[in-house]
Structure formats: structure tokens, C-alpha cells
Amino acid sequence: MPRRNLIILTLFLLLSVVAFLLFTLMDRRPPRLEEVSRLLSEPGERIQITGRRFGEDRALSEVYFDDRQLNLSHVESWSDDTVTILVPPFSNSALITVETEHGRSNPLVLYNQNDFPSFSLEPFLPELPYIEFIDPSEGGAGTLITIEGSNFGDNRRSSSLLINGKKDNRLAFFDTPRENDFITLDSEDYVSWNMNRISFYVPEGVESGFLYIKTDRGYSNPIYFDVTEQGANTILGESVRYQFGQSVEIDRIGARESNSLFLWLSLPASGAQQSHISLIAESNEPFLSRGDSTLYRFDNIHSGDSFSLDRQFTVTLQDRKLVVQADLIPLGYDEGRTLYKNYTAETEDYPLSNRTLAGRAAYAAGGYRNPYSKALSIYEFLLARISWQEEAVAGSPLAVIDGRKGNSADYARALTALYRSQGLPAREVSGILIDDEGVVQNHRWVEVYLERVGWFPVDPALADGALSLEGYGKDYFWGGVTNRHLAFSRGEVECGVIDDRAVSVKWENIYSNQSVHEERVGNIAYYRSRWHLPELIHWAVEG
Numbered sequence: 123m124p125r126r127n128l129i130i131l132t133l134f135l136l137l138s139v140v141a142f143l144l145f146t147l148m149d150r151r152p153p154r155l156e157e158v159s160r161l162l163s164e165p166g167e168r169i170q171i172t173g174r175r176f177g178e179d180r181a182l183s184e185v186y187f188d189d190r191q192l193n194l195s196h197v198e199s200w201s202d203d204t205v206t207i208l209v210p211p212f213s214n215s216a217l218i219t220v221e222t223e224h225g226r227s228n229p230l231v232l233y234n235q236n237d238f239p240s241f242s243l244e245p246f247l248p249e250l251p252y253i254e255f256i257d258p259s260e261g262g263a264g265t266l267i268t269i270e271g272s273n274f275g276d277n278r279r280s281s282s283l284l285i286n287g288k289k290d291n292r293l294a295f296f297d298t299p300r301e302n303d304f305i306t307l308d309s310e311d312y313v314s315w316n317m318n319r320i321s322f323y324v325p326e327g328v329e330s331g332f333l334y335i336k337t338d339r340g341y342s343n344p345i346y347f348d349v350t351e352q353g354a355n356t357i358l359g360e361s362v363r364y365q366f367g368q369s370v371e372i373d374r375i376g377a378r379e380s381n382s383l384f385l386w387l388s389l390p391a392s393g394a395q396q397s398h399i400s401l402i403a404e405s406n407e408p409f410l411s412r413g414d415s416t417l418y419r420f421d422n423i424h425s426g427d428s429f430s431l432d433r434q435f436t437v438t439l440q441d442r443k444l445v446v447q448a449d450l451i452p453l454g455y456d457e458g459r460t461l462y463k464n465y466t467a468e469t470e471d472y473p474l475s476n477r478t479l480a481g482r483a484a485y486a487a488g489g490y491r492n493p494y495s496k497a498l499s500i501y502e503f504l505l506a507r508i509s510w511q512e513e514a515v516a517g518s519p520l521a522v523i524d525g526r527k528g529n530s531a532d533y534a535r536a537l538t539a540l541y542r543s544q545g546l547p548a549r550e551v552s553g554i555l556i557d558d559e560g561v562v563q564n565h566r567w568v569e570v571y572l573e574r575v576g577w578f579p580v581d582p583a584l585a586d587g588a589l590s591l592e593g594y595g596k597d598y599f600w601g602g603v604t605n606r607h608l609a610f611s612r613g614e615v616e617c618g619v620i621d622d623r624a625v626s627v628k629w630e631n632i633y634s635n636q637s638v639h640e641e642r643v644g645n646i647a648y649y650r651s652r653w654h655l656p657e658l659i660h661w662a663v664e665g
Contacts, residue, residue, distance in 0.1 A: 151175060152225030153183075158218065162233050165211045169232070172204050177222055187216040187232075217346075228260075228330065228348045249273060251281075251335040251342035262351030263326045263576035264456075269345070270319050273337065278315050280338045282306050283322065285347065286331030287394060299334050299341060302398045310461040323459065326576020327394025353450040353494075353574030354601075359441025361664040362605040363398075364556075366435055366656040372420075373428035374650040381644030383420045384624070385431055385651075386617040388610050388634040390414070390553070395442040395579075395603050404433035414610075415617050415636070423646070438664065443602035444578055448494045452573045455493075455547070465547035465571060465613070472519065472539040479520045483543035493546055494578075497570050500540045501580055501600065504533070510588045514631060530583035531631055534566035537582050547571035549613040551579070552635040554656055556606040558592050562655050564633055567603070569612060577612075579603045608656075610634035629653060 152175070159170040177183055180200045185192040185207055192210060199206040205220065209232070217229035253271040261267070275281035284304035291303050305327055313321035320335070324347075332344035370385055390399050391414055401416075409419035418431055455462050468474040486503035490496040504523070511527045519539035522532045534550045541548035548570045555565035567581035581599035584591070594604055611634050618638035619626055627640040632653050640651060 150224050153177075153220045153222050153227040155218070155220060155227045155230045158230050158232055161231075163209045164234065165209050167209045168198065168206060169209060170204055170206050171218060171220065171230070173220070173227065174203060175222070175224070176200065176202050176205055176220055178202050183220065183222045186219045186221065186226075190216075229346055231346075249339045251275070251337050251339070253333075253335060253342050253345045256333065256345050256347060259346065260348040260350045261324055262349055262353070262574050263324055263328065264573045265324045265351065266313070266321065266456075267324060267347070268319065268321045269333070269335075271335075271342070272318055273339070273342075274315065274317055274320055274335055275337045276317055278312065281315070282336050283320065284334045284336055285325070286329050286333065287327050287397075288331070289329050291329065291331045299332065299344075304334070305394070306392065310459075310464055313460075323461070351450075351574055353572060354444040354446045354578075357441075357443040357445065359443070360605055361438055361440040363436065363438050363662050363664050364608075364658065365402075365660040366437070366608075367432065367659055368435070368656050369430055369432045369654045371428070371430045371652040371654070372423075372649055374648070375423055375427050376425050376647040376649070377423050377427075378425075378645040379422055381422060381642070381646045382621075383423055383646060383649070384409070384618075384620055384641040384643075385418045385420075386415050386636055386639055386641075387418065387431065387433070388415045388615060388636060389435055390437050391609050391612055393609065393612075395607070396437055396439050396609065398438040399435065400437075401433060401435045406431055410620070412617070413615075415615055417617075417620060423649075434659065437608065439605040439608060441602070441605050442579075443598065444575065445601065446494050446572065446575060446578070448492055450574055451492055451494045453491050453493070455545070455571075455573065461571065462547050465549050466542050466545055468542075471535060472542050474539070474543050476518075476520060479518075479523075479539060480543050482520070482523055483540045486540055487544050493572055494575075496544060497541065497546055497572070497578070497580075498600070500544065500546075501537065501582060504537050504540065504582055505586050508533070508536070508586075510583060510586050530564075530588055531566045533582040533586070533588075534568050537568045537580065541568070541570050549577075550635065551609045552611045552633060553607065553609040554633050555584075555589065556608070556658060557589060560658050560661070562658055564631065564655065565607070567599075567607070581607075611636065627651075 153173060154175060155171060155173040157172055163169055185197060196208045196210050215233045218232050219229045220227045251273045253269055256269045284299060287305040288303040305325055307322055307325055311323045311325050328349055330349045333347050334344055335342040389401060390396055392399055406418050408416045410417040486500040487496045488499035490499055507523060508526045508528055512529055515522050515525055515528045515532045519536040522528045522536040538548045538550050548568060551567050551569055553565060554562050556562055569577040569579050572578050578601060585596045585599040591606060615636045617636050618641055620641055621643050624641035624643045626638045629639045633655060
């Protein structure tokens, strides 16, 4: 056989094998529901469900109303794209899903006629928020979503959006959402919010499931969002429930009548790796709450006084490791997005216009265009360049890089600056680390934003040997955080200023990076404050 014909035959066979494998992989995806023949129905009524990948016969497949499986007598016919059923007698308004050996489908809502006083699907209580539709109804981290409806509120001051963050969170249609199972968006995730329309970017950590609007009037109807575009696989490990105490001591006061001292105290920041955060005790009544931060006010303190602010909280931490599929990461960013602008900005801590720093960053990036590959190259450069020491380095990120030593805050500051210099959105995460003996210490690490992944965690100090945690190798800290990492702030938390006359204090190198920690107004000449590390009171592994 001529050589040219042999090459053509070989290519044909290779293409056939690739086509067969692609067809096989596509055929193994979960079923997909597209529509039901009637939105409003009654028990005993016949409806058709249309979609894809149901299988040619029922075999081991099932139809579910919420989590109740239909009896065989209620399934009239079955094909790969159409299933005909009789609405069961137990059915109220419910979510319909189809499950095959390859997984469970997205749900569709079937409304029971008896649940509604008329054919309108508007909410029973007109003051509640109501979602009409979501566009698109599927995607992943970084997807721009628009929802339309009514009664969302003119702004987000007393409203929020909840999006599912728990795998297999199978709520029934009329269930009240358990908010600890949902993710609330950061301010930079929102594009716009008004009474009838909300636009936002999907945050990281989202799972397929319901989305709600919450206002001071209550919850909206749920609408389903299907997570289909993921640039990373998430590996979850052991969960641990902790109880901590927080305290700030004030003494050595020099003051006269007519004064106020304000203290901003932060709770841990909610996120995909830390959840179920609850304040369970506090020694003083809050003056103001703003997100995860609480303001306490002390009036008319006197010379010689001493007092403390004490409180306790609980939090669940879980091992979370992201394994990125680099070929799924887009090469560019939406540079008009608030998140991109905020986390690639030059600040006093990140002097991006410094030519020497820019040169170091360009060299470290290794010529890669893919953001994931670029981020990994810069990370490896930093680990090869500097080594751990307990004392902090006084100076800029360049002083850390060229001085070749630093503590966890130095590693985090230098890596964040290198990332931002190369157009990669990045932020420092401030918090604490719990060692194998239960000892708590200040700790900082980094998050870099990747499209279709979200915020990707990196802990260069632990990867470089700052502390050995039993059960975690150094490679774990590229994309992994443990149930020993507790974050209090991602980037800088905006807290004040509460009074234009106030003298404000921001403390460096403590467990929460805030714009303001303390403010004093009036006749306070001096005082001493001691911000103690959170004290571990109790912990238990969750089953």
C-alpha cells in the first residue's frame, strides 16, 4: 500500500476512535429536562416530559416528584426524549426529575392547580419577591446572570441573593431555604440591582440547585440554576466544628467626660470552605452591624478604667482542594468587571508601576498566556526565590523578593503583587491557622481569580515549610485549604469611619485585615488596646 494511502487510513481510524469516544462520553452524561406539557396540573392528569438522554426504555431509570419516586403504574410510556406520566395522588406543586444510571437531571417545576387560587403563577403574597425567569439558567463561576421579576427592593441594603452551595441539596419547591447551605454574593459580584431586575456574576463554590431572593418581607419563589461550566474539580475532606473566643482588652486610659471609643470586630468570612458561622455570646450589645463586622461603642470612659470586649462564635471548616483543568480556563478576563478592577489595582502595598517589580513578575510568568499556567509559574518562582522565617520583613513586596526571606504575610504580599502585576486578580486572605496541638497563630495566604473556577486558594508559606500539618503534603497548598485555615478577611474589610471627628486606628499583622479597627471621639488623650488571637475553646469532627 502506498505510504500516502497508509497515512490517510491511519488518520481515518484515529478520527473514528476519537468520534466513538466522544459519543460514548456524551452518552454517559446525566439526563436533561427541557419542558413539561403543562405547568398547572391535578392528580391523575396525563403530562409529557421532554428532554434528552432518558434512555430507550425505563430499565433502572426513575421519575421523582421532589424526593418521592413514582410507582410503575404512573409511568405510561418511555423513550430517549419523552416520558409520559400520570400525576400521582400525593403530588402538590413539586420538582420533577429523571434519574438514570448516569445521574439525576435538572429539575422542572410542576404546579398543582389546587395550590393556586387562579391560573396566574404570581406569588400568593404580592409583597414577597417573585422571580419570573433566569437567563442563562446554566453556567459556572464567573457566568453573568440576569434574573427578572418583581419586589426585589430598590437596592441591596435590606435584600440579598442566595445561591445553592451544597451538593445534592434537594429542597422541595415550598421548603424554606436553610441559609447555611447557601452562598451570599460579595459586593463586587453584583452588576446591578433594582426592583425588577438583578444582574450578577456567579461566585465560586456554587452547586446545581435553587436560587432565592431574600428581602425584609421574606423569600422569593425558588428558581433552578444548573452548574455546567466548571474549570475545576472540587475534592472535599473532613469537616470540623470549632468554638472560639474573641477578646479585646482596653486599659491605661487617659480621658475626660464626653467621649466615645468604638471597636470594630469581625466574624469569620463566609465561603465555600467555612460555613455555619454563628455568634453565640457577646459581653456587650452591638452598636452597628455591617456584613461580617460588628461595631461596639463605649461612652464616657475615665482615666484609670480598664475593660474588655469578649464574645464567642462557632464555625465549621472543611478540607477543600481544587484540581483545575487548565484547558477549560479562558485566556482573557472581563476587564470591565468590578472584581477585576478591584483586585488588579495598584495600592501602597502593591506598587505595580515599579519597573523592577514588573520585570520580576514578567520573568516569573514564564511567557504563559493561560492564566492558570501563569499563576502556577509565578508561584513556583516565589517558592524557589525566598525561604521562610518567623520575623516579618519591613518593606515592599520587592524587598521580600530580593531579600529572599519572609513570614506568611510577606509571602502573601509578594505573591499578590506579582499576580496583579501580570493582570491576574489576586487578594490576601487574613486569618488564623490551628496547628496539630491546637495552638492558634496569625496566618496569611492568597486567592487568585480564575474564570470558570472562581477564587483559587494558594498558601505559599505552608508549601515552603513554614509549618508541617499532619496529613497534608506541601503540594496540597497549591489549590487547597484545610480545616485548620480560618479566614477573617479576604482583601481589606471596609469598616468605618463612623464619625468624621474620629481618630481611627488600623492595626497591621493581626488576624483580620480591616480598614479600621478602632475609633475614638471626644476627650480621650490615650489608651492601650490588646487584640488577642482567637482562643480555641472546643472542636469536634463532624460525621
